[in-house]
Amino acid sequence: MPVRIENTPNPNALKFTVGVDVGGPKTFIPSQTTEDPLATALFRLEGVTSVFMTADFVTLTKTPDADWGAIAPAAQAILEGEFQE
Numbered sequence: 001m002p003v004r005i006e007n008t009p010n011p012n013a014l015k016f017t018v019g020v021d022v023g024g025p026k027t028f029i030p031s032q033t034t035e036d037p038l039a040t041a042l043f044r045l046e047g048v049t050s051v052f053m054t055a056d057f058v059t060l061t062k063t064p065d066a067d068w069g070a071i072a073p074a075a076q077a078i079l080e081g082e083f084q085e
Contacts, residue, residue: 003079013061018083024054041078
């Protein structure tokens with residue numbers, strides 16, 4: 001199943017449904033040190049301010065001036081690499 005991207009009520013957040021259990025709930029922010037390789041990879045995307053993982057989805061939040069056009073496809077590729085067989 002490809003990663004499905006959905007809008008949320010917050011225009012600065014997108015939900016990425018991956019179709020498998022991601023664990024959690026876990027929330028990551030850049031100011032906290034994390035050993036989680038997936039959160040670390042997602043924070044490498046310019047503008048990402050938080051990563052939330054639970055059930056079968058990951059929600060990313062971005063800065064208001066960041067562009068989903070750049071972030072969303074890159075995040076989708078990272079998530080597909082992590083969760084697709």
